[in-house]
Amino acid sequence: MRLKKYIRDIPKALIYLLSAISVAVIASVFLFIFHKAYPVLRESGVSLFVTGGFDRQIQEAFYSANATPMLEFGFLGLISGTLLTSGIALLFAAIIGIGASTAICEYAPRRVSAALISVVRLLASMPSVVFGLIGIITVVPAVEKLFVTTDRQIEYLDFFQMSGRNLLSASVVLTFMIVPTVVSLSVDAIRAVPHSHRETGYAFGMSKAGVIGKIVLPVARPGIAAGLVLGAGRGIGEAIAVSMVCGGIGFLPNASLGFVNFLAPTLPLAAAIVNKSEALGSFAVESALFACGAVLLIIGAVLSLGAKAVEKKMRRMAGYAD
Amino acid sequence: MDNTSKNIAIRIKNVTCSYGGKPAVRNASLDVPQNSICAFIGPSGCGKTTLLRSVNRLNDLTEGFALSGSIEINGENIYGNDAASHVEALRRNIGMIFQQPNPLPTGILKNMYMPIKAHYTGEKKYFYEKAVEKLKTAGLYDEIEHRLDRTALSLSGGQQQRLCIARALMLEPKIMLFDEPCSALDPIATYKIEDMLLELKKERTMIIVTHNMEQARRVSDYTAFFYQGEIVEAGRTNDVFFNPKTELLDQYIRGRFS
Ligand SMILES: Nc1ncnc2c1ncn2[C@@H]1O[C@H](COP(=O)(O)OP(=O)(O)OP(=O)(O)O)[C@@H](O)[C@H]1O
Ligand SMILES: [Mg+2]
Numbered sequence: 001m002r003l004k005k006y007i008r009d010i011p012k013a014l015i016y017l018l019s020a021i022s023v024a025v026i027a028s029v030f031l032f033i034f035h036k037a038y039p040v041l042r043e044s045g046v047s048l049f050v051t052g053g054f055d056r057q058i059q060e061a062f063y064s065a066n067a068t069p070m071l072e073f074g075f076l077g078l079i080s081g082t083l084l085t086s087g088i089a090l091l092f093a094a095i096i097g098i099g100a101s102t103a104i105c106e107y108a109p110r111r112v113s114a115a116l117i118s119v120v121r122l123l124a125s126m127p128s129v130v131f132g133l134i135g136i137i138t139v140v141p142a143v144e145k146l147f148v149t150t151d152r153q154i155e156y157l158d159f160f161q162m163s164g165r166n167l168l169s170a171s172v173v174l175t176f177m178i179v180p181t182v183v184s185l186s187v188d189a190i191r192a193v194p195h196s197h198r199e200t201g202y203a204f205g206m207s208k209a210g211v212i213g214k215i216v217l218p219v220a221r222p223g224i225a226a227g228l229v230l231g232a233g234r235g236i237g238e239a240i241a242v243s244m245v246c247g248g249i250g251f252l253p254n255a256s257l258g259f260v261n262f263l264a265p266t267l268p269l270a271a272a273i274v275n276k277s278e279a280l281g282s283f284a285v286e287s288a289l290f291a292c293g294a295v296l297l298i299i300g301a302v303l304s305l306g307a308k309a310v311e312k313k314m315r316r317m318a319g320y321a322d
Numbered sequence: 323m324d325n326t327s328k329n330i331a332i333r334i335k336n337v338t339c340s341y342g343g344k345p346a347v348r349n350a351s352l353d354v355p356q357n358s359i360c361a362f363i364g365p366s367g368c369g370k371t372t373l374l375r376s377v378n379r380l381n382d383l384t385e386g387f388a389l390s391g392s393i394e395i396n397g398e399n400i401y402g403n404d405a406a407s408h409v410e411a412l413r414r415n416i417g418m419i420f421q422q423p424n425p426l427p428t429g430i431l432k433n434m435y436m437p438i439k440a441h442y443t444g445e446k447k448y449f450y451e452k453a454v455e456k457l458k459t460a461g462l463y464d465e466i467e468h469r470l471d472r473t474a475l476s477l478s479g480g481q482q483q484r485l486c487i488a489r490a491l492m493l494e495p496k497i498m499l500f501d502e503p504c505s506a507l508d509p510i511a512t513y514k515i516e517d518m519l520l521e522l523k524k525e526r527t528m529i530i531v532t533h534n535m536e537q538a539r540r541v542s543d544y545t546a547f548f549y550q551g552e553i554v555e556a557g558r559t560n561d562v563f564f565n566p567k568t569e570l571l572d573q574y575i576r577g578r579f580s
Binding site: 196197199200201202203204205206207210214215218219 | 378380383406410411412413414415416418420422424426427428436437439440441490493
């Protein structure tokens, strides 16, 4: 009897054990990152979030002696680079992604839409370095050709060295990467809208466009939003592809420059880790890069809390609240 | 039925319907007079829903559907013009209630506004007052007054169906089509809806598909009996139920088959 009871409890115990292990692993990763980042976090304090100058500081840190490390950093340029590249990319991806998934689900002939969906799913699982290569080969030259003129380069030389590797290119490459995620989740959400809801709209004399705009997309909104949140996550954490096309300098946008801000080099947090990892030997650089990781974690946490709050509010507005 | 055509709201003439070449309704003819309720009865799969959905051309959305013959509403053949705007205007003026209550997964008031906002722009206050008026007609307002901005999915099945009727009323349809509106509801919810139908009839023409013989007898003025895609018998409800002319109808009414 006793033995039977033990055997019955084994699966449950195993589940507990495995969950405990995974929680412990995640917790120790967090602890490790914050432990490594601590010297920079402690020395920089709040100014880490409100001042810039990372490009110069990281060089100083590299040459500083390990006995007297240079630990005062300002990440504002990197933070703004992260938020700008992912924000712009998310905006582009929302417009393109929702449009594309609507076209695929509602307008394309069945065969075409099936083919397009497999392509999209393939793209969603493509390694990001491939997107970076595509960016270098196509996006960077295109942006250079369209916007970067010698006159402009000279005009803004005081601010930065203008090239095809800039905020715009980074945002466009990120858009390419996010769109498949957004489309793939939106397509699922749109397809899950029951036929009866569409029929309701048609029975009220709504046109096809009306049914899509007023019924299908609103009903599919939670799924579409989930795609956007995933896309935002991917955008914030993307390192390799962005580091290949971003220009590698954390230029802080300047309101007086207007559109030209898009042509300035940028350096998001994740890309900074990749770009500067050759200098990892130095204690100060190591701590600074782990601080980048820590700030990324914080941004990710804040955004996911924000997304939850927005979702709650939207559900309440849509009448879900109970 | 009555032969005086001036009072005929819906005139179905020699209508034959098919799905992908497979016939579902054969040569059906039927007149529904103004401000009356006509019940469609008959065993499952005999074409009641198909004919009902032909009256607002909702079957046009089904791939492979084809219809011949004509359906006249107030003297005009609704199949005479295939322009999208024409079909949409037709549907806008006909209310349709489905077997499964189908509120959108959003607030009660938002559901009420949905049809009217699709066609008109207007002041929120006007929409609100109209919504309250229609919810009252549906006998729903008193029950849900304090939670109009809650989700429609929080209502019971019967309340959802009455919400759908109230929502359909927002566009002031003169014709309403009901496809087994009570088959998913309990007896009390069913009575509430039947009461409402009798009230609505005063200024509307309605067709109701039902498997419930009692219901057909209680609410309808006319009844059409379908069998294997044909209208076998049609006439005043009392005549149809108490003086069936065909053996088939007699047996169906007695519940010999369904
Ligand atoms: N979308 C469709 N595609 C193909 N065939 C259909 C479709 N809808 C209905 N049919 C067929 O048309 C015939 C009539 O169906 P209909 O739904 O009109 O019957 P009904 O009288 O409403 O039945 P019930 O009482 O079960 O609702 C049936 O043989 C059915 O299989
Ligand atoms: Mg039916």
